[in-house]
Amino acid sequence: MQGSPPLSYRFLTALLCAVCLTWSTGAQGQIAALDGRAAANAANERERDYDQLARDVDALERELGIIKRVVKLVTPAVVHIEASPVRGSGQRSDLQEAGSGVIVNISGKPFVLTNRHVIKHSSAPFIRVQFADGNITRPNRIWSDPQTDVAVLRLPDTKLLAARLGNSNRLEIGEQVLAVGSPFGLSQSVTRGIISAKGRYNLDLGDGDVRLQNFLQTDAAINPGNSGGPLINLRGEVVGINTAIASNSGGNEGIGFSIPINAVIRIAKDLTTVGHVNRGFLGVTLDSLFDDRRARSLGLPSLSGTRVKSVEPGSPADRASLKPDDVILLFDGIRVSDMDHLISLVGLTEIGRDIPLVVYRDRRAIELDVKIGDAPEEDALN
Structure with a gap:
């Protein structure tokens, strides 16, 4: 039978257990302390994130505050429009076209601007204009321009709050x-x-x-x-x-x-003062069949601009020395893509403006200036 361990051995074993227990307890305490500090750091970081978010929101609110101010200024001048189509018999249809409009001052008088397609099937007695405050009225005169889709309504009330006009250029x-x-x-x-x-x-x-x-x-x-x-x-x-x-x-x-x-605004001024729109006029006939082959035959490296077929004697183009076979590349600094593009640019240009042109002639680009004329009168729809 084996005897009991010596006293010294039992003492060392007990001491070692005590040391291990003490180390384990201390380590656990250190880990708990570290966990506590990590949690505190995480909480502090979260608070800092909230503080930064608050600052960012304040900056955003300042930006959005501008938008709120803009909306507050402009919306009282924005109207809702309902237009009932008129049958051939002159009777109102049950269907309605709906759109929007904005009150602006034209030559010192308030008018509503909108699109022609909103009201084109209707007439003044069958158009309702609702203001931001809910009040409703009807126009006593309308004008519209089919080629630009602009319409103008004159309302009975001449004391209307108008929106301010900017410069789209x-x-x-x-x-x-x-x-x-x-x-x-x-x-x-x-x-x-x-x-x-x-x-x-x-x-x-x-x-x-x-x-x-x-x-x-x-x-x-x-x-x-x-x-x-x-x-x-x-x-x-x-x-x-x-x-x-x-x-x-x-x-x-x-x-x-x-x-x-x-x-x-230029169109609206024409409509409300002379009853039709004064179109810009150049006085040329353009080549609707101008293509890449024809462009290369004139010396152009690729299809660009639009070719002049003929020039009307005494026209703005004639006075500017435009000639048949000229290819108009730039109009007032704008690159001309094709015939339709130039027609739009000229037609929308103010009468009497001096416009610089870049023209391709005899295999080189030259610069010309043309004063835009007034096209033959076209009646607006009243």
Whole structure:
């Protein structure tokens, strides 16, 4: 039978156990302390994140505060329009076209700007204009221009709060804008975006009458019912009239189009003062069959611009020394894409303006200046 371990051995074993227990307890305490500090650090970091978020939100609120101020300034001048089509018998149809409009001052008098397609099937007695405060009135006179889709309404009340006009020529791609209107009948709706592009033309708007196109493109949400409403810059100024969207679904897909306000106001002034629009006029016949083969035969490396077939004697083009077979490459610094593009640019240019041209002639580019004339009168729809 084996005897008990010596006393010294039992003492060392007990001592070793005590040391291990003490080390284990201390380690656990250290781990707990470390865990506590980590939790405290995490909590402090979270608080710092909240503080930074608050600062970021304050900065964003300051930015959004500008938008709120713009909306507060502009929305009282935005109206909702409902137009009942008129049957051939002169009776009102039960169907309604709905859109938007904006009150502006033209020659010191308030008018509502909108799109022709909003009211083109109706007449003044069958058009309702609803103000931001809910009051409703009817126009006592309307004008419209088929080639630009601009319409103007005169209201009985001459003391209306008007929106301020901006300068659409100064807009830059990337500039922030707001669209205000009545999408799907939801009046006073505001969306935000940027100017995505300028000078868009050749758009299929479902209305062959709209031949003169030089649209602003925006990704601010525009939907059915926004037509005729204003596009606003962050200074609270109207810079465009929202007109159309490019969409496969019929709803917003981030591509909307707006008529530049400078063109709208010039058209509106003509309509309300002389009853028709004075179109810019060059006095040339353009080659509708100008193609790559013809361009190369004239010495151009690729198809560009539009070819002049003939020049009307005594016209602005004649006085500027334009000649048959000239290819107009630039109009007022804008690269001319094709015949339709030049027609739009000339037709939308103010009468009497001196416009620089870059023309390709005899295998070299030359510069000419032309003073835009007044095209033969075209009656506006009244």
